Amino acid sequence: MLEWIKEFIRAWRDYPIQPGRRIAGRYEVIEWLGMGSYGLSYRCIERRENGESAGEVALKQAKPSRRRTAGALLTRERDALLAMDHPFIPRCRGFFTEMRCEWLAADYVRGRTLENLIFEDGRIFDEADCLRWALELFDRIAHVHSRGYVHLDIRIPNVIMNEDGLHLIDFGLARRIGEHEATDPEGSPLPSRMPARVVSDLEDAAHLLLYMLYSGYTPPVGPSEPKSAASAGSAAKRRAFGAHRAAGLTSDRSGSRAEPVAGSSWENELALSAPTAALLRRLLRLDAPFADAAEASEAIRSSLNVLERAKAGN
Numbered sequence: 436m437l438e439w440i441k442e443f444i445r446a447w448r449d450y451p452i453q454p455g456r457r458i459a460g461r462y463e464v465i466e467w468l469g470m471g472s473y474g475l476s477y478r479c480i481e482r483r484e485n486g487e488s489a490g491e492v493a494l495k496q497a498k499p500s501r502r503r504t505a506g507a508l509l510t511r512e513r514d515a516l517l518a519m520d521h522p523f524i525p526r527c528r529g530f531f532t533e534m535r536c537e538w539l540a541a542d543y544v545r546g547r548t549l550e551n552l553i554f555e556d557g558r559i560f561d562e563a564d565c566l567r568w569a570l571e572l573f574d575r576i577a578h579v580h581s582r583g584y585v586h587l588d589i590r591i592p593n594v595i596m597n598e599d600g601l602h603l604i605d606f607g608l609a610r611r612i613g614e615h616e617a618t619d620p621e622g623s624p625l626p627s628r629m630p631a632r633v634v635s636d637l638e639d640a641a642h643l644l645l646y647m648l649y650s651g652y653t654p655p656v657g658p659s660e661p662k663s664a665a666s667a668g669s670a671a672k673r674r675a676f677g678a679h680r681a682a683g684l685t686s687d688r689s690g691s692r693a694e695p696v697a698g699s700s701w702e703n704e705l706a707l708s709a710p711t712a713a714l715l716r717r718l719l720r721l722d723a724p725f726a727d728a729a730e731a732s733e734a735i736r737s738s739l740n741v742l743e744r745a746k747a748g749n
Contacts, residue, residue: 448499459533473498473505491543497536506537507619515609518582523602546597559651566739571601577728584609589639641718710738
């Protein structure tokens, strides 16, 4: 009973703010975007003093029920964004405290996340598509590293694609390169997925690319499966299953890594050119890893050139 009451109080504290309300007298909530482990996100209109629009922003609120840790993470995200200055990474547009919570305002990026494109839209990326997008992704990663940070959360929900290109978002877990355990103001460790090293981002990027490559993969229909398994809906589900196998996952579709699935192997299931397979092996640290994102980008260009020459020769 006591636990139920605690859960009710947490849910009440974390209840999303409704559209139409203004935060700090400046940010008008248009839409609640979602809730994560440590924050709530909203699409807002920034209002000038005369009421005119100053454009859309993504407003992130430190989760009230986890205020200490969430506030520390949001403060660190602000610092990381302020260090970036890249057209395809959101700018920090404001940081303040309101209702005993920290809030971060950043550029709102319109488009579809890679997760949406694969799982909701059924988008299929062939090998050349993946390599072209990878060049954009590694440009963003190289920039992050050049500013002394590692992102540490390069996953399919944190990449947005639109007509302008590929945007890298959500720097909530970013850390300085080589930083050891990060702590909140009271000395408690902050959450972290991986060590704050360049190779961590490169390995994350490899898993993301495998998700893209698996978008067109359909496992063979077994003899005991009904013919309906070949329908478009079932094919989409099987593609999703293939995407889970992309990084040897047993958990969710978000790109978070878990324990390998026994017997799965992208090298056996995906028909890739030899240079692309070698690229992935190095990103995944199965072979000698790349020194940095720039070296990986050169390997991506080389792989893409091989594919384009082969296509031109056919």
